[in-house]
Amino acid sequence: MKEAAKARTPTVFIVDDDEAVRNSLRLLVRSVGLTATTFGSAQEFLGAYNPADPGCLVLDVRMPGLSGIELQQQLNLRGAVIPVIFITGHGDIPMAVEAMRQGAFDFLQKPFRDQELIDRIQRALEKDRSNRAALLERGRIRERRDSLTPREREILELVTSGKPNKIMAADLGLSQRTVEIHRARVMEKMGATSLAQLVRMMLDLRESH
Amino acid sequence: MTSPAQANGDFQALLDASVDGIVLIDQDGLIQVFNRAAEGLFGYPAADVLGHNVSMLMDAEDARVHDEHLKRYLQTRVAHVIGRGREVIARHRDGTLFPVYLSVGCVSGSQPARFVGFVQDLTARRSGEEQARRLQERLWHVARFATLGEMASGIAHELNQPLTAIANYAQACDRLLAHPEADIAEIRLALKETAGQAVRAGDIIRRLRALASRTPGAPRSTDLNALVSELVELLKGDLRAHEIDCRLELAPALPSIHAQPDQIQHVIVNLVRNAIESLVHNEPARRELTLRTKGTAEGGVELSVCDNGPGVGPQILPRLFDPFSTSKETGTGLGLAMSRTIVRQYGGTLNYRPSAAGGACFVMCLPPPQQDRV
Numbered sequence: 001m002k003e004a005a006k007a008r009t010p011t012v013f014i015v016d017d018d019e020a021v022r023n024s025l026r027l028l029v030r031s032v033g034l035t036a037t038t039f040g041s042a043q044e045f046l047g048a049y050n051p052a053d054p055g056c057l058v059l060d061v062r063m064p065g066l067s068g069i070e071l072q073q074q075l076n077l078r079g080a081v082i083p084v085i086f087i088t089g090h091g092d093i094p095m096a097v098e099a100m101r102q103g104a105f106d107f108l109q110k111p112f113r114d115q116e117l118i119d120r121i122q123r124a125l126e127k128d129r130s131n132r133a134a135l136l137e138r139g140r141i142r143e144r145r146d147s148l149t150p151r152e153r154e155i156l157e158l159v160t161s162g163k164p165n166k167i168m169a170a171d172l173g174l175s176q177r178t179v180e181i182h183r184a185r186v187m188e189k190m191g192a193t194s195l196a197q198l199v200r201m202m203l204d205l206r207e208s209h
Numbered sequence: 210m211t212s213p214a215q216a217n218g219d220f221q222a223l224l225d226a227s228v229d230g231i232v233l234i235d236q237d238g239l240i241q242v243f244n245r246a247a248e249g250l251f252g253y254p255a256a257d258v259l260g261h262n263v264s265m266l267m268d269a270e271d272a273r274v275h276d277e278h279l280k281r282y283l284q285t286r287v288a289h290v291i292g293r294g295r296e297v298i299a300r301h302r303d304g305t306l307f308p309v310y311l312s313v314g315c316v317s318g319s320q321p322a323r324f325v326g327f328v329q330d331l332t333a334r335r336s337g338e339e340q341a342r343r344l345q346e347r348l349w350h351v352a353r354f355a356t357l358g359e360m361a362s363g364i365a366h367e368l369n370q371p372l373t374a375i376a377n378y379a380q381a382c383d384r385l386l387a388h389p390e391a392d393i394a395e396i397r398l399a400l401k402e403t404a405g406q407a408v409r410a411g412d413i414i415r416r417l418r419a420l421a422s423r424t425p426g427a428p429r430s431t432d433l434n435a436l437v438s439e440l441v442e443l444l445k446g447d448l449r450a451h452e453i454d455c456r457l458e459l460a461p462a463l464p465s466i467h468a469q470p471d472q473i474q475h476v477i478v479n480l481v482r483n484a485i486e487s488l489v490h491n492e493p494a495r496r497e498l499t500l501r502t503k504g505t506a507e508g509g510v511e512l513s514v515c516d517n518g519p520g521v522g523p524q525i526l527p528r529l530f531d532p533f534s535t536s537k538e539t540g541t542g543l544g545l546a547m548s549r550t551i552v553r554q555y556g557g558t559l560n561y562r563p564s565a566a567g568g569a570c571f572v573m574c575l576p577p578p579q580q581d582r583v
Contacts, residue, residue, distance in 0.1 A: 017449070018370045020406050024377030027399055031384035064454040067493045089366045089450065110373040114380035 010125050011055035014038045015045045015071070016087070017063045021110075025058060025117075032118055034125075042066035042074075051080040054132055056105070056124035058117075061088045061095045069095065072102055081131045083124040085117075141201045144190050152189070155182045159195065160202045230309075230328035236321045238262045238279055250309075250330055252302030263326075268298045268306050283322065296331065307332050353471070356478050356544070357417075363447025368413055370446070371406040378403040416443045419471070428469045430578065433502055433510050434459040436470055440477050441500065444485075451485050452493040458501040463510055467578035472551045476559070479544040480514040480571045487518035487569060497566070508577035509557070517566035529561055548573075 012029045014036055016022040022038045029036040035055075039045040043066055045057075057075075061068040072084055083105035088096050096107040105127060106120045148156060158168045165183065169176040192198040224231055230247030234240055240263055243255040251258075251266055258265065264272035294312040301307060308331040316323040378399045385391050385399075416439055441448075441457060448455045466473070481498070488496040497517045505511050521529060530549045545559075552559040557575040564570035 018374075020374035020402065020409070021370055021377070023402065024374040024381065024399075024406075027381040027395075028377045028384075031381040062450055062452055064449065064452055064496075065494060067452050070493065089369050110369055111376045112373075114377065114384070 008054065009035055010128065011053060012036045012121055012125075013045060013049070013055055013057045013082075015040075015042055015057065015063075015068070016060040017041060018060070021060070028114055028117065029058075029121065034121065042068070042071035046071065046074060049080075051078060051082070054125075054128055055082065056121060056128055057082050057084045058121070059084055059086055061086050061092055061099065061107075069099055069102065072099060072104060076103060081128070081135070083127045083131075085120050085124055087112075138204055141190070141205055145205065147189055148186065152182055152186050155179065156186050156190070156198075156202070159183060159186065160199050227327075230326075230330075232263060232266070232326045232328060233316070234263045234324050234326070236279070236283055236323070238264065238276065241323065242325075247328060250301075250328060251299070266299055268300050271297045271299075279324075299328065308335055353475055356475065356482065360444065360447060360478070360482070363444060363450055364413065364417060365446065366450045367443070367446025368410055371410040371413075374406045375403050375410075378406070413443065416440075428467055430465045431468050431470050431473065432463070432465055433473070433512060433575070434463050436474050437477060437500055437502060437512065440474055440481070444478070444481055447482075447485060448498070451489055451496065453485060453488055453496040453498050455498045455500070458499060460501075460503040462504075463502055464504055464508055464577060466510055466555075466575045468555050468575065472554075473575075476548040476551055476573060477512070477514070479548045480573070483544065483571075484514055484516040484518065484569065487520075488516050490519050491517065505574060509575050511572060511574045513570055513572045515564040515566070515570040516568040517564065518568040520563050520567060520569045521561060526561070530559070 012034050014022055014025045014029070016025065016038075017040055019040070022040065026036040026038050039048065042059075042063060046066075059068040059071060066074070068086055075082065075084070084099075084103075086096060086099045086104050086107040087110050088107055089110060092109070096104075096109075099107060105124050108117055108120060145153070145156070154172065155168065158171070163171070165176055165179045168174075169179045172179070174182075187193075187198065190198060190201060192201060224242065224244035225246075227244060227246055230250040231242065231244040232240060232247055233242035239260055240258045243253070243258050248254055264275060267275060294310055296308055297311050298306045299309040299311075310329040310331055312327045312329075314325050314327075316325055382396050382399050382403075385396050419439075437459060438457065441455060445455075477500075481500070484498050488498065495517065499513075499515045501513045501515070503511050530545050549559045552573055552575070555575055557573060559571065559573045562570050562572065
């Protein structure tokens with residue numbers, strides 16, 4: 001119970017090779033009541049990070065070893081959805097552009113006003129929350145779909161591709177009445193109240209592939 | 210056959226054609242012959258010096274030494290100065306002293322002994338040397354400032370770190386203090402860190418000033434390890450900006466060197482900057498730079514700056530240390546040439562070899578300080 005609660009607290013992960021910058025960022029994040037964890041290198045972070053942990057990542061673009069951009073690429077490869085806020089020095093605009101192109105959430109030039117960073121962190125955490133909610137919902141839909149019988153799955157495919165009951169009945173060699181019963185079962189099992197909702201669910205699943 | 214009078218005339222013509230001053234003295238040091246060049250050199254007409262002691266043409270110390278040499282030779286017939294040239298300080302009629310190169314010969318078969326001195330004015334050569342030295346010094350200033358210019362963006366990056374930390378700490382403290390039950394201990398710690406970061410920024414500026422100071426320091430006993438660490442601190446921003454993993458392997462208890470610290474630092478900056486520029490060709494995760502110091506068998510010190518970049522191409526290698534041979538678009542082509550000039554000035558060497566990692570390795574060797582240095 002306690003573990004579950006802990007896992008739900010979003011964490012601001014801070015990765016910066018400069019100890020003073022790292023520690024001051026942690027204090028700044030904690031001063032607004034958020035939880036922060038710091039890492040001195042991208043490798044260190046990758047070693048400790050569990051993609052199931054909610055939160056956001058505050059990352060220095062330039063670091064010896066694995067750079068911020070490379071860490072982002074690694075996370076992309078692992079399918080991690082954590083939003084990344086890059087911190088750059090001045091004159092690093094091309095790098096920031098590259099980071100954004102690769103799917104970074106936002107970037108910030110240092111030194112910066114605390115409010116700018118905190119606003120971005122809040123937005124990134126919100127984004128992470130909605131990402132994870134969407135993921136969770138998608139998982140539920142998949143579970144429900146997997147609970148369908150082969151025949152019901154067949155019906156699901158045909159219904160969501162827009163086939164009327166009469167055509168389906170003819171295609172499958174079933175009576176129209178049987179198709180109607182199957183269709184009602186599919187709607188019930190999937191927790192859909194309308195055809196439109198069912199279609200959206202299926203589109204959502206397909207998108208995730 | 211020539212008559213004695215004719216021989217005398219020929220002899221005088223020979224003497225006067227010489228660009229070197231020629232002074233002939235007897236065994237008591239009295240001047241017998243004083244040619245035209247000597248008149249010009251010393252400012253006396255021959256008539257004013259003939260029969261006078263030659264010491265009038267020397268500064269006091271050289272006159273005393275000359276007297277001793279003369280006496281000793283007459284007693285022992287062992288030559289100390291005869292047949293050998295040396296630099297001495299001569300005295301002009303107006304009292305000014307000037308450097309000359311003096312070669313002395315004994316007039317053979319002459320009894321009592323007579324000596325001839327050839328006097329070459331070194332003033333012109335000296336001023337040429339002086340001018341060359343001044344030019345080199347100016348070139349060194351130019352090169353130094355060019356290097357500083359190249360370092361500027363890295364130093365800006367490096368200064369940004371403590372400034373960012375200071376801003377963060379101050380803003381965090383402000384927020385923490387707004388809490389009714391603020392943790393004073395935590396805030397105090399943050400303030401301490403803030404002050405520490407201000408000192409860090411100050412240190413960077415101090416190092417920069419030392420490197421940019423116009424007055425070159427006099428050669429002094431210097432710790433190579435300290436020079437290397439100071440510089441790497443200053444170059445940290447640059448190294449960081451280029452995502453270079455820089456390692457220091459400094460030998461403990463390194464003998465000190467006798468050198469002008471800013472000149473040696475200039476050499477190190479050049480080598481490190483060259484390495485940075487070559488490492489940019491590597492993937493960011495594969496950019497390694499190692500600075501290693503060690504003592505040499507001769508009691509001197511050695512610094513190697515090695516990278517795992519592409520190394521020096523065979524077409525550049527033969528002219529690597531030549532002035533204006535640069536492979537860089539923005540380089541002056543003077544970095545390595547200046548560096549080698551500086552190192553040689555201290556009797557050291559600066560050489561290239563491919564590094565074990567396939568990159569470039571520059572090795573600077575400096576000899577131990579000479580004990581009899583004045």
